[in-house]
Amino acid sequence: MSSQLFSTFNIKKITLKNRIVISPMCQYSSVDGFANDWHLVHLGSRASGGAGLIIQEATAVSPEARISPSDLGIWKDEHIEKLKQINAFIISQNSIPGIQLAHAGRKASVSSPWQGNKKLDFAQGGWQTVAPSAIPYHDDEPFLPEALDKNGIQKVISDFRTATKRVVEAGYQVLEIHAAHGYLLHQFLSPLTNVRTDEYGGSFENRIRFTLEILEAVQTEWPADLPLFVRISATDWAENGWNPEESVQISKILKEKGVDLIDVSSGGLVSHQKITLGPGYQVPFAEKVKQEANISTGAVGLITEAKQAEDILNKNQADLILFARESLRNPNLPLDFARELNSDIQWPKQYERAKL
Numbered sequence: 001m002s003s004q005l006f007s008t009f010n011i012k013k014i015t016l017k018n019r020i021v022i023s024p025m026c027q028y029s030s031v032d033g034f035a036n037d038w039h040l041v042h043l044g045s046r047a048s049g050g051a052g053l054i055i056q057e058a059t060a061v062s063p064e065a066r067i068s069p070s071d072l073g074i075w076k077d078e079h080i081e082k083l084k085q086i087n088a089f090i091i092s093q094n095s096i097p098g099i100q101l102a103h104a105g106r107k108a109s110v111s112s113p114w115q116g117n118k119k120l121d122f123a124q125g126g127w128q129t130v131a132p133s134a135i136p137y138h139d140d141e142p143f144l145p146e147a148l149d150k151n152g153i154q155k156v157i158s159d160f161r162t163a164t165k166r167v168v169e170a171g172y173q174v175l176e177i178h179a180a181h182g183y184l185l186h187q188f189l190s191p192l193t194n195v196r197t198d199e200y201g202g203s204f205e206n207r208i209r210f211t212l213e214i215l216e217a218v219q220t221e222w223p224a225d226l227p228l229f230v231r232i233s234a235t236d237w238a239e240n241g242w243n244p245e246e247s248v249q250i251s252k253i254l255k256e257k258g259v260d261l262i263d264v265s266s267g268g269l270v271s272h273q274k275i276t277l278g279p280g281y282q283v284p285f286a287e288k289v290k291q292e293a294n295i296s297t298g299a300v301g302l303i304t305e306a307k308q309a310e311d312i313l314n315k316n317q318a319d320l321i322l323f324a325r326e327s328l329r330n331p332n333l334p335l336d337f338a339r340e341l342n343s344d345i346q347w348p349k350q351y352e353r354a355k356l
Helices: 036-049 077-092 150-170 184-189 208-221 244-256 281-294 305-316 325-329 333-340
Strands: 008-011 014-016 020-022 053-060 098-101 174-179 228-233 260-265 296-299 321-322
Touching: 020 333, 036 053, 036 077, 053 077, 053 174, 077 098, 077 150, 150 174, 150 208, 174 184, 174 244, 184 208, 184 228, 208 228, 208 244, 228 244, 244 260, 244 281, 260 281, 260 333, 281 296, 305 321, 305 333, 321 325
Parallel strands: 020 053, 020 321, 053 098, 098 174, 174 228, 228 260, 260 296, 296 321
Antiparallel strands: 008 014
16 A cells, blocks of 8 residues: 555645645744744755655744744845745755744744743833733733734734735745734634624634735735645633634635635643643644545644554545654654655655665
């Protein structure tokens, strides 16, 4: 039986050579949003390592959209040149370059993980954060997020639109909108962080409005024949929060509006979340969305072994498998998995002498 993990996957005019995707992972290694040689080597090595799709880390659509001062950005034209170079290398390795566009909302203005992941006040180089409602992530934060007014909402939508224009110019072939992990779009989706009383809060239809308006803005610039993903958190892992049923509901709507795949993660919205961890713990959410919304999904979360990934695909629980920390531990993960599953995979000619 041939391997499902190493079968091709067609989305619009793009063909992925296998079902292995490198999940977007922040590197906290930028200055003023610029990519540099770290990003070239980090992303490039995963491409030469055999992954079918490389999704660049959460990339900020504006300076205030960054999680930390060291996040990647695409809010000005000067960012494009280095990103073009990185994408050209990824393509040269027969891999597909993707990008995740993001706004951190109330979770912005924090230090990098190795600097404590602490909220930065203005004296430390922090900035005013924004959110659907003025509710902080932690009670002891030095300032409250500012609830976005209508002008602020329109600015964010415009930022996503202009960022998408640069994404196209930089040569990306897959675009993912980040609506998960407690960042701004997710904050609008969940009643735990959205207590607005206008047309952006309250009912399910109102809470998803912001995400749909951003999708529409992105689609004005993104080519209709290239894949468009949305990453969601299927559950907040907290009482009265966003839930799997709502995730199915929004996924149906996103499909109707032209989204090709839902990248299904979970959590990240509130500090009091209670997550039950275990191998593949988020896969049932991807399966639920795939089966009930009838849309392609990506599965992620403690997927670390070749057979585990193969089984997910064989059981029709997801269409793509996203690897995060496991790919940090091993950039050549696809090459190793191919050997385990007795599947053919093209090695870089420079490495073929090591192939057993």
